């Protein structure tokens with residue numbers, strides 16, 4: 001296949017891959033100075049109207065759903081030979097299939113990926129769309145300021161929920177495809193995607209390709225020691241009878257999230273090591289074993305939590321957050337209690353959705369820069385975000401001065417600290433919300449001391 005020079009304003013760099021109906025190229029958007037991926041309908045399908053229609057439909061759904069969990073479509077165009085193309089962000093870290101091929105994933109890493117894939121599919125279901133081809137190679141990975149983000153992609157077989165009954169061509173990939181997808185004309189609903197999520201979960205947890213239905217070997221037999229709730233959730237998602245499956249992607253994802261937070265999963269792992277890759281965890285587990293062995297005096301001491309830097313382009317803010325929290329990242333979020341100030345900021349957390357649900361334990365920080373120094377929490381917060389006793393104190397260091405309010409136990413969701421800190425260098429206030437499952441003021445102090453404003 002000859003490499004084209006460009007698609008519109010996108011200068012082609014190299015071929016990324018070809019699927020059944022399209023070819024994907026890495027290109028460069030010279031105007032915005034950013035890499036992009038351009039998906040072009042394959043030549044042999046140019047005049048096949050239904051394929052042409054499905055290609056355009058994929059672009060339309062992705063554009064309308066416009067979600068951080070799905071691959072986005074930025075632009076669309078037509079080549080001189082009438083072939084349509086669409087432009088997406090470049091997923092520079094391959095796919096979940098590549099990740100699985102490298103070896104077994106730590107359980108928490110597998111559950112994080114599943115939560116994020118489930119969030120993407122939930123967006124589709126809310127949009128009234130069934131994906132019909134969820135599998136590890138259709139989940140792409142992109143670098144983000146906090147590591148990696150998951151993007152559900154390849155909606156080439158997607159169908160609107162209303163149009164999924166009646167005659168449709170069989171679509172999907174063996175192993176990931178629900179029993180009702182095996183023949184044409186099946187009347188499909190979102191539970192077909194729940195089956196595929198179960199199949200992806202099976203592979204992420206066991207490292208084995210899921211067998212065709214009926215699946216008889218439960219994941220626990222291949223990976224002993226996984227929580228029973230996870231084993232039964234995966235087996236229920238893989239049920240032949242769709243009435244026995246979780247009703248939709250949201251129900252499946254909520255249960256994965258609950259398992260991820262369950263004491264059973266973390267019984268023997270300190271919370272600050274939960275979200276690290278295997279090699280780091282191996283090191284910290286042996287450290288934790290030594291630590292426990294050392295007895296009660298040592299156990300009373302608080303282990304040092306390593307921090308990592310997160311750069312936020314707006315205002316040149318450099319946050320320092322515990323490595324284990326730096327899993328998901330979201331910008332442009334309005335600060336709670338700062339309505340009217342048009343503040344937007346950055347949220348870094350172990351689980352963005354759990355952050356929204358007050359009362360769910362989650363680790364993370366929301367930071368926003370507000371115009372003008374000297375702003376007070378009293379005015380910013382309005383109503384207190386937690387009931388119970390609040391500890392108030394002043395904070396002063398060479399970069400920041402202001403006040404911190406801390407609720408050690410905030411409605412079953414761990415500790416909450418809020419801060420309003422004036423920069424000693426600029427006329428600006430840093431507003432912070434920090435949530436921790438355990439109350440660790442020492443970690444909060446280190447985070448603030450390491451937070452910088454660049455420039």
Ligand SMILES: Nc1ncnc2c1ncn2[C@@H]1O[C@H](COP(=O)(O)OP(=O)(O)OP(=O)(O)O)[C@@H](O)[C@H]1O
Pocket residue numbers: 016017018019020021022023024037039071088089090091092094095137138140153154156
């Ligand atoms: N935005 C992207 N960034 C990086 N690589 C991408 C992107 N979109 C697709 N690819 C890669 O391009 C290749 C072709 O993708 P495409 O979606 O056309 O088909 P497929 O998923 O490989 O196959 P099929 O559509 O037959 O299931 C895949 O290897 C995929 O990982």
